[in-house]
Amino acid sequence: MQIERQPVIILVRPQMGENIGAAARAMLNFGLTDMRIVDPRDGWPNPKAVAMASGAAGRVLDTARVYPTLALAMEGIDYAYATTARGRELTKPVFTPATAMAQARAHDGRSAVIFGPERTGLENDDIARANAIVTVPVNPDFPSLNLAQAVLLMGYEFGRDILPPEPAPHLxxxxxxxxxxxxxxxxxxxxxxxxxxxxGFFFPETKAASMRLNMRNMWSRLTLTKGDVRILHGVLRQLTRR
Known part of the structure; x- marks a missing residue:
């Protein structure tokens, strides 16, 4: 399934082909297929990215476009979100992933979500080209997300109210x-x-009726399987046999 007016996923200076492939898989999980790659460290195409994309997600890489700069990769984009915990010295609105992707779903134009290199993240020059910042509210003692995790999170938030709900698996x-x-x-x-x-459990006689009623009510409240019933019959038979 491919979502109409989906956001473009822009990977800026990604360092490892495996991470590009994993990002492609994360995108396709939520129907996103438009990937743009800016100045990949190991060149393009990258066989490690293809191997990690594993099957169907390879088509995301097949149509991915490569640009020398982020400025050129912003072609046709009306509104862009920079995913970073940095860049707060720049005057921009800051959103959570849920809020940002709700806006992207409602936006009439083409939006993009920009992700930085694995080790350093986006630089301020990159963030300056975005309209807003997206920051994930994570544990402050361990705030690190890898590239594919970040893409997966944004894809989920974009697709959560668009993709059809899957039925619960039949067991x-x-x-x-x-x-x-x-x-x-x-x-x-x-x-x-x-x-x-x-x-002689139902004793004294004056309380026997209410005790039986309570016992019957107890059985009706229990959620028992056929196997449970057989076990409970067997337990009682064994006790009374002794």
């Missing part, structure tokens, strides 16, 4: 794991009622 259960029906619960309650009556 095939064994017969023992299937829910016990009401008749099975009733028979279990009867079995315990009979054996507890023989053991």
């Amino acid at each position: 095939r259960r064994s017969e023992a794991e299937a829910p016990a029906d009401r008749i099975e619960i009733e028979r279990l309650g009867d079995h315990y009622d009979d054996q507890l009556t023989q053991a």
Whole structure:
């Protein structure tokens, strides 16, 4: 699935092909396919990026465009977000990923999300070319995100209200794991009622009716499987046999 008016993902001076490939996979997870690469350290194309993209995400790399500078890579972009924890000395609005991507979804023009090199992040000259800053609220004692994680986070926030929800996976259960029906619960309650009556549990007689009612209510509240019911019958049989 490809999302219309999706944001462009711009990787500025990425250092490792593996990280470019991992970013491509993160993009395609959320239907994003437009990647632009600025001055990659190891040149382009990069076989390590292709290997990491692994299959379908390779098409993101096939159509990726390479630019010598960020200024040229901003071709056709109306509004750009720079992902960084730096650059606060520049006067720009600062957003969380959720807020920024909500704006990008509502924006009529073409938006872009800019990511910096793995080791140093974006420089102020790069940030100056963006309209706003996106900063992830992370643990201040460990604020580091790798490139693919950052791309994945922004892709998720952009696609969360656009992509169709996936149904919960259907798990095939064994017969023992299937829910016990009401008749099975009733028979279990009867079995315990009979054996507890023989053991003199319902005493004194004036309280026997309310005790039985409470026991029956307890059985109905329990979420039991067919296997659970068999075990509880077996436990009681073994106890009464002894």
